[in-house]
Amino acid sequence: MKIVEIREKTVAISSPIRNAYIDFSKMTLSLVAVITDVIRDGKPVIGYGFNSNGRYGQGTLMRERFIPRILEADSQDLVNDAGDNFDPDKIWASMFTNEKPGGHGERSVAIGTVDVAIWDAVAKIEEKPLFQLLAERYGNGKPERRVFVYAAGGYYYPGQDHSKLKDEMRSYIDRGYTVVKKKIGGASLEEDLKRIDSILSVLQDGQKLAVDANGRFDLDTAIAYSKALSQYDLFWYEEPGDPLDFELQATLRNYYDKPMATGEDLFSMQDARNLIRYGGLRPDRDWLQFDCALSYGLVEYLRTLEMLRQHGWSPSRCIPHGGHQMSLNIAAGLGLGGNESYPDLFQPYGGFPDGVKVEDGYVTLPDLPGIGFEGKRDLIEEMRKLSA
Numbered sequence: 001m002k003i004v005e006i007r008e009k010t011v012a013i014s015s016p017i018r019n020a021y022i023d024f025s026k027m028t029l030s031l032v033a034v035i036t037d038v039i040r041d042g043k044p045v046i047g048y049g050f051n052s053n054g055r056y057g058q059g060t061l062m063r064e065r066f067i068p069r070i071l072e073a074d075s076q077d078l079v080n081d082a083g084d085n086f087d088p089d090k091i092w093a094s095m096f097t098n099e100k101p102g103g104h105g106e107r108s109v110a111i112g113t114v115d116v117a118i119w120d121a122v123a124k125i126e127e128k129p130l131f132q133l134l135a136e137r138y139g140n141g142k143p144e145r146r147v148f149v150y151a152a153g154g155y156y157y158p159g160q161d162h163s164k165l166k167d168e169m170r171s172y173i174d175r176g177y178t179v180v181k182k183k184i185g186g187a188s189l190e191e192d193l194k195r196i197d198s199i200l201s202v203l204q205d206g207q208k209l210a211v212d213a214n215g216r217f218d219l220d221t222a223i224a225y226s227k228a229l230s231q232y233d234l235f236w237y238e239e240p241g242d243p244l245d246f247e248l249q250a251t252l253r254n255y256y257d258k259p260m261a262t263g264e265d266l267f268s269m270q271d272a273r274n275l276i277r278y279g280g281l282r283p284d285r286d287w288l289q290f291d292c293a294l295s296y297g298l299v300e301y302l303r304t305l306e307m308l309r310q311h312g313w314s315p316s317r318c319i320p321h322g323g324h325q326m327s328l329n330i331a332a333g334l335g336l337g338g339n340e341s342y343p344d345l346f347q348p349y350g351g352f353p354d355g356v357k358v359e360d361g362y363v364t365l366p367d368l369p370g371i372g373f374e375g376k377r378d379l380i381e382e383m384r385k386l387s388a
């Protein structure tokens, strides 16, 4: 068995929104198709993947380095010992040939995007959902198909006022979400607090708000927000300072004793380990948001989960960034605490298989082979254009 071809394409997911740091008017992502010679249901198995929003398409790196390394490898070296499926670890190692340690962000998105497409193919070859395969290989054998999701929105956009913000949040609640998220740091502290008050005025008992500063604040600003936000019962206070400023993050525990969340901009097990070692996060209340599609894929995510275990963290403290089905599968298969969701953004790439509804803050994953892209019609149509 062999990988016949790997195709990639950069596609637009532009949107007029902005957070405290960037706007998304020129945002793109890479779509990948891994075409194999393995036949299921009379057709070659094709694995698909994409990187989540925020880091742009990665085609050049894939074309120049990572795809050729896979295709030039002896196909015998890319399969498992039984010879009946591809081995994601071996394929990952082939992509990482002649790569220096450190500097992970340079290539972690490109490798991660190919890696998730490989896992889609591997699970399809076993004719089972990826969450089932993960639970059997790395978990307790029993996936939890019901996964917590929260609605990420509350971006800044032209013409937004408080009534539109409340309407937006109400629409998430009406669609079954119990936790909604709003961006902060793109306006003054005073204005952000007014917006938070507006949103809280439409939430009921059992519904919560999370806020996300997207790494915008210096230490003084982060402390000022910490003190001001302490008056609320927020679901979390996310990414206050620069993602690599672990001392800033650690300092904030002296000013904010409620849940915090961070990690979406750390792209390797080693970077995640530094956050755990030096970021002062608390395993009894804080949340980790590492996103497999941006950080070397699922092979690396398994290493990160093992690192967390060694440091006394449960996988249930992880609620990944990105709002994609790759992380939904990890959550269901390996017991993560949930997943991000963008109900109105980044379509058709985000979201759930058709017919999956959010109920009381949870979705239930259907039985679809692989990651489950075939269950989302608008998405699989885009993917099949690439592999046709």
Ligand SMILES: [Mg+2]
Pocket (backbone or CB within 6 Å): 212, 214, 238, 239, 264, 321
């Ligand atoms: Mg964020």
